[in-house]
Amino acid sequence: MIDNDRMTDYVMELIKIDSISKREREVALRLKSDMEELGGECLFDDVGKIVNGNTGNLIVNIKGNSRNAPPLLLSAHMDTVGPGEGIKPHIENGIIKSDGTTILGSDDKSGLAVIVEVLRTLKERNIAFGDLEIAFTICEEIGLLGARYLDVSRFRSKHGFVLDSSSPTGLVVKCPSAEDIEFIVHGVEAHAGVCPENGISAIKLASEAIAKMKLGRIDFETTANIGIIKGGIAVNIIPNIVQVKGEARSHDQEKLKEQVTHMRKCFHDAVLKHENISEGKAPQPSLEEFIDRSYDKMDVAPSSKIVKLISQAASNLGHNLELHTSGGGCDANYFNKKGIECVNLGTGMKELHTVNEYLVLEEFNQAAHVVLETIRLNALQ
Numbered sequence: 001m002i003d004n005d006r007m008t009d010y011v012m013e014l015i016k017i018d019s020i021s022k023r024e025r026e027v028a029l030r031l032k033s034d035m036e037e038l039g040g041e042c043l044f045d046d047v048g049k050i051v052n053g054n055t056g057n058l059i060v061n062i063k064g065n066s067r068n069a070p071p072l073l074l075s076a077h078m079d080t081v082g083p084g085e086g087i088k089p090h091i092e093n094g095i096i097k098s099d100g101t102t103i104l105g106s107d108d109k110s111g112l113a114v115i116v117e118v119l120r121t122l123k124e125r126n127i128a129f130g131d132l133e134i135a136f137t138i139c140e141e142i143g144l145l146g147a148r149y150l151d152v153s154r155f156r157s158k159h160g161f162v163l164d165s166s167s168p169t170g171l172v173v174k175c176p177s178a179e180d181i182e183f184i185v186h187g188v189e190a191h192a193g194v195c196p197e198n199g200i201s202a203i204k205l206a207s208e209a210i211a212k213m214k215l216g217r218i219d220f221e222t223t224a225n226i227g228i229i230k231g232g233i234a235v236n237i238i239p240n241i242v243q244v245k246g247e248a249r250s251h252d253q254e255k256l257k258e259q260v261t262h263m264r265k266c267f268h269d270a271v272l273k274h275e276n277i278s279e280g281k282a283p284q285p286s287l288e289e290f291i292d293r294s295y296d297k298m299d300v301a302p303s304s305k306i307v308k309l310i311s312q313a314a315s316n317l318g319h320n321l322e323l324h325t326s327g328g329g330c331d332a333n334y335f336n337k338k339g340i341e342c343v344n345l346g347t348g349m350k351e352l353h354t355v356n357e358y359l360v361l362e363e364f365n366q367a368a369h370v371v372l373e374t375i376r377l378n379a380l381q
């Protein structure tokens, strides 16, 4: 029933509209006009102001024609990572890809396009469905900020799903908690050639800390990374400041706490070692730390209503839906935390966050069929 060609044309159009995090306005306005054409009631919330972006989340209410069906939340994010400006998508052997100089942005334009195409189909085919509450979010890629600050009291839905993962036959039900971690090491500036003994290198100190740190895959459910280091102004100056940013994630809260404590200890030990070298004589190195819970884990039970509903939809279409655990967070982490039971269904997007990103059209179409069937089944309850 889905018009695959129309949906492909639409996702190509959305991909061509730049929407790097905090600059989603243009794509939001396009969605708003298309939603209004489909009878949607649209509003922008004020989260754009909180995150300093050029638009808020776009919230759309679509009145269903089946009075007794429970309302359902659908969501996809409007922002992309970079390099994502001037994307030139093309179709080749059943996939959409960029010209190789940018990401594709099927993450998450494919999710947006599936939602719009399913709504078009529901209306055209006069299929019975309950009220749909749609959240087109901003700033997912920079810490799920749109969902983090979204006021869910405006929603009546008790369950729903986001379209923001890879496989339309793999439902993500478990995502980890994550901590953002930042260290600022203060050393002592000195001329590197004339009086290096008067200096304490913040870069050397930070590198000693990082060298001792357990990073990468810590165990099957825990990971950690140092992703950004900034510091130093000239080769002949002993650097007095360096900023180090990283993260830790785990499906287990205790393990997450342990990993963060370990990362902090590596920096504390490095600072302490230099204090000892200088025998307590001023000046001393020092450390600032900023630890921020980026998001809490989600863990939706296989017996939950939404998992059963989507599994039944997939099965009606002849697919066997697998339940997946992800190492990444998504907007559903926040929806679950705020009391809306939410899972994450894939749309066929692959090699995300790289210039090799591509969208498999067959899976993209399959995702739309699963979503349509899920909404249809929801109205039969």
Ligand SMILES: [Zn+2]
Pocket (backbone or CB within 6 Å): 077, 107, 108, 140, 164
């Ligand atoms: Zn995404």
